[in-house]
Amino acid sequence: MEMWLEGFGIAFQGQNLLYLLLGTTIGLVVGAMPGLGPLFGVGLMLPFTFGMPPATAIIFLAAVHAATAYGDSIASILINTPGGVGSVASCWDGYPLAQQGKAGLALGVSTTSSFIGGLIGWVSLVVISPLLILVALKMGPPEYFMVALLALSLLAMAASGKVVGGLALGGIGLLLAFVGSDPITASSRFTFGTDYLEDGLPLVPVAVGLFALSQAIILAEQGGTIAQIRSIGSIREGFGATLRRPMTILRGSVVGVLLGVMPALGLSSANIVAYLVEKRASKNPESFGKGNIAGLVAPEVAKNTCILGDLIPTFTLGIPGSSVTALFLAAMVMHGLQPGVDFFKASGALPYAIFAGILLAQFAFFLMGLFFARYFAMTVLVPNAFIVPLIVFLSFVGSFAMRNRVEDILVTILFGVLGYALSKRGYPAICLLLGFVLGDLTEANFQRSVLIGRGSYGIFVDSTISVVLLSLTILALIGPYLVRLGRSLLTKAE
């Protein structure tokens, strides 16, 4: 307890608070840019921290980390353009709200949900991380494959009505994920002999094209302004609207923590899965996509819980769960800190200061978010004629900045046109993205399992976890038919 006080004391020092605010501001800006999320924000800022004292460096990065994840949603809600791969699902109900003149309410919901997600994530990081690590250790390739299957079974849900089209798009997404080196044999597939495709199609440009660029074309066509009535609604209402949905918060945070703590999964899937889980749990799923607040709360909570859940293996095991946390680990090692079981024992008050800083970072983005939300929300009142060129410009910057490759912009354009065509026809582009995001997880873990199982498929039903996951998948797929069958039998009996 004393250590905690000392830790908070360090975190509250003038310089650290200053960097906390600086990190939050940078995070908000980077986050709001289409496609650029925590990975880019933390990566960009990492070199600047090498000269700082350890606590300041980590607090600064934690602030960037939390605020980029939060800032991602601003663009999702206001202009239907995912600010990063972690906030794709926030568009689906956030943007309809903005269109209905409730941009302020939506931002209030997003800010509150992200904050609550951050708090739940922090508590899991501090209190139950040893327990969660046990889950992570139990997950091997067969279990990951089953998780991927379960997530793919949500495709039908994501298709919102167009089931056949949605499944077909999911299949195409999987196929696109196969471009590049085979994850097991390293042989090149569908690369047409180019170096560019060796690493596969890059996620950020694909997502930015499908959602941001296509959206720019749609907005250009529509003209006028995003909000169909000249209003942004009340930000404060969003606070209450979120808190009135404790079950949604619970479901979102469970998805977020679990996907965060598993090293092979993370941000890009957590928000989508949480949204679809929420839709499935809802009594009126047809209201999703039309401005249902629960449809915004769930992915927002999941996203911010996930990014902290992601830190759990880094701190507890000294093993980074994702590329972002690998950067955190690098920053800590650079400053002579060695995360792992002995992290709290070895370095005095410093680890406590870092955890205090991570908590403060949640408060920082919450307060700044609430303060600026009103001004951000004005975007929806700006004529599309100004918004569209800005989206196009930022989409290209976002796609290019990740890897400094011009080809990535071409990918964005290609998928922008595809996304536009799909949305014109009413086909759910999200199914394509879901298939694409889950492609490597599905394929690589299938191949690994078969290698480990020496060619036998028995390995997939060897452990309890995978059997449970498989049953859930089967249930999810045939469940609706069973219900219909049961109902028709009942009516016949009557």
Place this chain on the structure above:
Amino acid sequence: MKISLPKSIVILAALAVPLSATIAQEKFPSEPIRLIITHAAGGTTDMAARVIQPYFQKAVGVPVVIENMVGAGGNIARGYVFRQKPDGYHLLVSQQPSMSSGEIVSGGKFKVLQLTHLYNIAGKNYNCVAVPFDSPIKTIEDMKKASQREPLTTAGTGIGSNAYIVAMLIKERVGVNVTYVPFNSGAQAALAVAGNRTQMGAGALDSYFPLHAQKKLRILAVTGPARDESHPEIPTMKELGYPQVTLDQMTGVFAPPGLPKNRVDVLIAAFHKAMEDPEFKAAAAKAKITLQPLAGEQFLKASHEMYDTIQGLKDVLKSGVRKKKK
């Protein structure tokens, strides 16, 4: 401010320098130098570059810009620098022997031995061999015996990576039958071993050690030529009687082929000065980077040896890369 006539001539001359390459040879360097890193920020290659960058910049006298050119296991950056003009403004930071394996096994578009070898910064970033904590396998001999019945499943990272090379050395030179299972990262491979998913694992000591310390897995040996300085309790394969399983690793700076001698000298002198800086040494120690300064010829010699090791293993290493039948 008054500018004297001779001074203004100097300034004019300086402005004219970029116009002509022959004059530029008079003063090198006069433009910013780009340090191109094969991997993303935060990795071992990147850390070595980031730690030396401010000190190298101070020593060489022009801005030094770090650029991470990620892709194809580093081959994108290597191919890029290989194609650049040998003007000394494009430098590559890469690891050996993974660069050799990038050329020989993965067919990267560059020739390691033709690159100008400037200066090696860090080394001794060792790999290791591990088994699950409660595995019946206690020694390498056990491993060999156990693998006679059926091949041992072995976790590691992608084909051509150091983990893969270590696994293939053990397979070829010790006679342990292995089924190699590549994971997306060293962390995931280590977790697979810790979770008893594979019977053994190979890869960077840094990935495996945290789980070794927590008694989730056991590291049997490191594969470096000597014990690791941070973890001297772990024996080497050499000490255990398997000197044939030795894989050294280093991170150094390369330039395009044919860099003129005078520029090579300038750059080597600058790196040498940076490496001698006590502040740099302190920063490197804090970041747990083991320095291994090797200049020019010496660096090339060490690099050549690593290249030959990979060349010798060519057939074995390539056997993992299954090509589609045409």
